[in-house]
Amino acid sequence: METGETDLPKLAVPARRALAGAGYTHLEQLSQVAESEVLALHGMGPNAMTVLRNALKEHGLSFRDR
Template structure:
């Protein structure tokens, strides 16, 4: 099995476009739990993250009882 296939199986991120995947990877985000450490506005600033990808991520976080970090 190739490394990419193994990484995809271990990640709990939703199926995203390649630009969105690259944006997350470049920011060091590999799983949903990593997204709980950043705010949604921070995620929106990543090049390659569009509204559809943000919505998919938000939905997946909510389904697992998680959320983005909040501005404190």
């Protein structure tokens, strides 16, 4: 699948594909967008969003406020 470096957590294939397709490969990039934007990506679901929220929190980051 993806051969580049990433610090994203392990996610299901559809969620990984959705993030890669949108150009997101690092948690810091996700902190620049609203949670609703990521959730709107085809392939992102509630479980993936929970994993991403937790990973962001562990790194002192969060999704951007609307």
